[in-house]
Amino acid sequence: MGSLKGRSPVPPLRSRSACFLRMSEGAKLDKRAERRRIVASENFNRRGFGETKEEVQGMMVEEFTSDMVKELKENNNVIERNNVVIKLAESYGFCWGVERAVAMAYEARSFYKDDKIHITNEIIHNPGVNGRLKDMGYNFVPVNGGVKDFSDVKEGDVVVLPAFGASLEEMQLLDSKGCRIVDTTCPWVSKVWNAVDTHRRKDMTSVIHGKWAHEESIATASMADTYIIIKDMEEAKYVTNYILNGGNKEEFMAKFKNACSSGFDPDRDLKKVGIANQTTMYKEETAAIAKLFERTMLKKFGPENVNVHFMALDTICDATQERQDAINDLIRDDSVDFYLIVGGWDSSNTGHLLEIVHMNGKVGYHIDMAHRIREDGSIEHRETDGTITVTKDFLPKGKVTVGVTSGASTPDRYLQESVERVLMLKALEKDGAIA
Template sequence: MQTTKTSRKAAFTGIKSRVHVVVLRPVQASRALVPVVQSVAAGATEAAKVDGRALRRSLNQTGRYVRQPTNDPVSQQLMDEHGVGYSTNGLVAQMRNDGNIWKQGTVTVKLAKAYGYCWGVERAVRMAYEARQAHPDKKLFVTNEIIHNPEVNKRLKEMNIEIIEDEGDGKDYSQIGNGDVVIFPAFGATVKELSDFRDKGVQMVDTTCPWVAKVWNSVDTHTRKQYTSVIHGKYSHEETIATASFASNYVIVKDLKEAQYVCDYILHGGNKEEFLAKFSKAVSKGFDPDTMLDRVGLANQTTMLKGETEQIGKMLEATMMQKYGPAELNNHFLLMETICDATQERQDALYDMVADPEVDFLIVVGGFNSSNTSHLQEIAEHKGLPSFWVDSAARIDVEKNTVLHKLAHGELRETVGWLTPGKPVTIGITSGASTPDRAVEEVLAKVFKIYDPNFTGIAPKDCGRLATPEEH
């Protein structure tokens, strides 16, 4: 698509840049999966017939189901080699052990206090690598991108692990047969997918994040107790599609504005046709707002803003209390603790960073289809701090001193002369929860190379492994 160039003032003092929208250059990255809306409806229909907890218990009884990593040392070694785990001897590991600060010539880098891989994501990647080691001669498939990171998904494909992509008409699982291995990604799989693969006789490796599974438990409770699930999330996101499949009745709200609309409808009623049109892609099949909003429970997509989910919960609680009275609140509103702290910790750390007067600009590293990474970029933009969101080091051209980066609302831009060699600068850097440390290290290596053409890399130094939560 041809576009016209537009210029603006330099984003920060000392840097002369021209910003313009460009035609995308090819970059090695996995195509983003956009699930079709029918996936939600199909999952909801199945949930009405299947007890979610009973289904998940039945998976254990097959003898073909794995849902815990084995901490295989060979897989760990390969993850280290591919750079898809936590850094143990690279720049990020060294920064982690030295106050999250690094000085390289005239460049000072500040790493956010909370950044990068969350425990559930690292766990999912580990289990995919372990699956390949455990089944070296079998066909392996993932029912979606394992996580939202192009490099990680590229590595899986290189290991002959096929990612089933939606080409617009749903996913084609016909190529998967008995004896094959199917990996469910960190976002989870729908009730229908779990049921179908259980009955198909395949080996199942379930890497679903335990925090996502905790949300499923809450939604399953809503179903059993006949509450409608109000899900704070994005209706087209893989995780929300899976979560909705465990609910018999649900409405998905993406933000406070949509939540307020639902609350107003609960209190005052309204135009049913308008409601159903507004949430046409975000409600269960046969949803009736006039009869299905008298008892509601709250659930969430784990990558959404924690504070926003909490606020929606308070709105629903106040609405039900106003309509039915305090004595009847528990009969009309159900709240279970399902919020994952990892997303919020990264956001809180970024709020601290954008308030740091020493930081000249920010680099955000993470997949362009990553929901939690987009929120990090959004924070920087709202605070007025110049920020460059890249999904990999491939977006940076050292010789031309250019960067192809994404804005929070989705626009891709190329900034020319984004760095000014010779001038001291302090750069803040963070990464999304699906971003391995190696991606951050590769981005910084290119930054250092632009400032110093003689830069040859950071000498490795063993810093030990990052402690992770115990699995229960």
């Protein structure tokens, strides 16, 4: 990495604590205007660093690309080695938004070579990539009891916001501290924020299809005035039933105590709703939930008023959709003995790929790193409910066909390393090292 010391894309820093206070004081804040103010600030960079681009691209090719994946693509996504047929899904691995975020994080490190540099949590949900950034000197803002501790982040430090975005409160805090912010938020996530802002301006409650504890949903919710986060169709049915028939308000609030805006009142706040989503949820489920709310509002308020009471904008990310479609295609291949899905255990989009496999009654293992496939023939993997399990002798004897894919935050290199572990086990079986 060449020295870039002394160069800075921004003029000297200044503190903005007065701006942050505006929200803390409880006055109704125009959140869109506040976000725009921070983004327009001289300390805010969301375009990257042109001068370091080439150098970073070279590093990323070296660290993340895979010869095996290249060979697969040259052979209609099928190759055979050591009695193992490997079939790769049509769409897999790094999406555009993740690749961009990682490149910006590398560029920021290269540009601010001698400055203290932090990431508000993980740049993406992949342990290998995050580990690499730690090796480069990144400080990951610690989380204590579910709350991020920014005490070590000081004026003038560089802070990188992850691909799935940061909450408005975090942006305000960093702005008020006079940090230099490098924003890698994926434009698809910003698109959802714009949808939520449209709801806000129309006095609608944002119904966010997502997981309330997920960083992306937290960030999206922070852009809304009134919101409720629902994780699946079952919760959607509960809420729509309440809209149509009323119900036990205490029970409702207990059920969504972590998943709605402060002061939320289901009797008052579910009359006008707009649908938004965490970009990595099932596109089909988001669409079905939107339809359910639309039907509910039609029934409750009549077709002539539905546009006042319901809104759904298309905010489903293409990359997520393509990976889900591709595994849906691959599971129709009856020659596949099991599916290997590679991606961070915290990665929501990777978890959904396993769910698709299981929903179709097929065998699948979700691993985050190659070493989960062990020399003794077992595999340590994540189940769809989040538990981590070890399955012994997971590899069928004799010739085997493996369907492989990876989540949107997984470099091809990690997919290759995982497949190589399967090949290694087959080789050991042949040699009689595994009974």
